[in-house]
Amino acid sequence: MAEPRVSSIDGKLAEEFAAPSQVDEVRERMTAFARLHAEAGRCVVLITSGGTKVPLESRTVRFLDNFSSGRRGAQSAEYFLDAGYAVVFLHRHRSLYPYARTFSSINVLDALQFSGGDQDRVVVNPQVLPNIAKVLKKYQEVTASQLLLPVEFSTLSDYLHLLKASAQALSSIGSKAMFYLAAAVSDFYIPACDMPEHKIQSSNGPLQLSLKMVPKILSPLVIDWAPRAFVISFKLETDAAILLEKARQALDTYRHQVVVANVLDSRRGHVVVVTPTSQHEVVLSKEDVDNQVEIEEKIVTNLTAAHKHFIGQQVG
Numbered sequence: 001m002a003e004p005r006v007s008s009i010d011g012k013l014a015e016e017f018a019a020p021s022q023v024d025e026v027r028e029r030m031t032a033f034a035r036l037h038a039e040a041g042r043c044v045v046l047i048t049s050g051g052t053k054v055p056l057e058s059r060t061v062r063f064l065d066n067f068s069s070g071r072r073g074a075q076s077a078e079y080f081l082d083a084g085y086a087v088v089f090l091h092r093h094r095s096l097y098p099y100a101r102t103f104s105s106i107n108v109l110d111a112l113q114f115s116g117g118d119q120d121r122v123v124v125n126p127q128v129l130p131n132i133a134k135v136l137k138k139y140q141e142v143t144a145s146q147l148l149l150p151v152e153f154s155t156l157s158d159y160l161h162l163l164k165a166s167a168q169a170l171s172s173i174g175s176k177a178m179f180y181l182a183a184a185v186s187d188f189y190i191p192a193c194d195m196p197e198h199k200i201q202s203s204n205g206p207l208q209l210s211l212k213m214v215p216k217i218l219s220p221l222v223i224d225w226a227p228r229a230f231v232i233s234f235k236l237e238t239d240a241a242i243l244l245e246k247a248r249q250a251l252d253t254y255r256h257q258v259v260v261a262n263v264l265d266s267r268r269g270h271v272v273v274v275t276p277t278s279q280h281e282v283v284l285s286k287e288d289v290d291n292q293v294e295i296e297e298k299i300v301t302n303l304t305a306a307h308k309h310f311i312g313q314q315v316g
Ligand code: PMT
Pocket: 050, 067, 068, 069, 070, 071, 072, 073, 181, 182, 183, 184, 185, 186, 187, 214, 215, 216, 217, 218, 219, 232, 233, 234, 235, 236, 237, 262, 264, 267
């Protein structure tokens, strides 16, 4: 099926995907954030992270979800901050969050204890959270410098409208903007006008769903909304045999700068960074794993270098 034209995607967004109420206010905040940091000589990266939710009812009880823990996005955000970028973190509500992600598997009550015998004073148990001071220091530095702007989405509609708003906001800083699209975005949806208002009743028998194709948002992003930005999409497959072909197809179709290709089961230790003219494997060695190196550190090093080169080409 042919891709819908860019102009028709804008119309479809307005007609079939309910915009979140805060979208205008968020666009203004992102615009101010991008300008402030670009004027200070910083690049700004918009990271999308986590999976989108597709409701089956307007008063939602049931929904379809795309798999993503948000780890890739949260870890990458920290390495972009280390590299001197300001970060807009467009993430799924309650998915992993930069810095806090270090403690995501810990029950907060297991990490606290009373101080001595005093039941009014609670302190952190250093055995449960050995790195807490180091992580807290970094987090507070980033927060105090206003280098991290978090924006939340839950549904596919939220995501599409907020991504458009962020692209419009970051377009004002041209090639200093990077888009790092690591979120897992649904390809299927039920238009608002076809959605039942109330909970679907199981007493009506087996449920048959008819889902429409979501327009690929990369098209308008690259052509219309932020045409001078450096854009990285991710390609996720479960079959390694088709991964690189799909990554190349995406570059041919959308004409953006980079696809980071990964297979679901090996995504923590192996990705391929594909550009129109190159293909570079990023791998964690056994030594890296022993030293707790994270693959996002290597991905971000690769991409910040490519972005610098890209900016140089635009100016020259
Ligand atoms: O969060 P983790 O558990 O750490 O896992 C990380 C990850 C596996 C989710 C991440 O590395 C990843 O691969 N993310 C992209 C997953 C995905 O949706 O792939 P896709 O092949 O379906 O989409 C490819 C690209 O098209 C994506 O960059 C997406 O932003 C974009 N897209 C998708 C749908 C849509 N309607 N419009 C789009 O532009």
